[in-house]
Amino acid sequence: MIRLISIFLAFALVLSACVPETTTIGADGRPVPKAYRISSGDKSKIQFRMLDSVNALRQGSGLTPVELNSSLTAAAATHSRDMSNQNRPWHFGSDGSSPVDRVQRVGYNGRLIGEVISETYETELETLGAWMEQPDTRRIIMSDKATNLGFAWYQERNGKIWWTLVMGN
Secondary structure, three states: OHHHHHHHHHHHHHHHHOOOOOOOEOOOOOEOOOOOOOOHHHHHHHHHHHHHHHHHHHHHOOOOOOEEOHHHHHHHHHHHHHHHHHOOOOOOOOOOOOHHHHHHHOOOOOOEEEEEEEEEOOOHHHHHHHHHHOHHHHHHHOOOOOOEEEEEEEEOOOOOEEEEEEEEO
16 A cells, blocks of 8 residues: 555646646746746855856957956945845945945945946846947946956845946056
8 A cells, every 4th residue: 555655646646746836927928037046155255256257248349357356346245235225226225336436435446337237027147138239338447448347136025136346456
């Protein structure tokens, strides 16, 4: 009897793996994207994936690579959380700070090239792709003067992500 129950359970387990994943279709006829959830253990993987991707794009254009900078990353993290608190993507902090103010506050001794921001539910690579499609954000990421990169985000409980990338030299 136990063998029969075990065989039945194994058969049920195999069949449950065969159930296709359901996809919700939006009004435009395309699949509705799933929320990209970031766990606390993903921090360095995401930062280095962004750094590697930016450097691959830069290398493809004959530019020198940039290095991840902890001060610029701290400025980016502060701004990502602040944008969430303000519930709007823009370059000024709730205290009136500019990107220049924020990089100075964290002790960055170099010069700010620019700050790129996004409010989205997309992955970091999808966000980078969107930034590269816009001339103003592409110009910052692909600046031939850039030597440092700071990158951080803040994810709300509903899945919305506030991305901030800061370039400096």
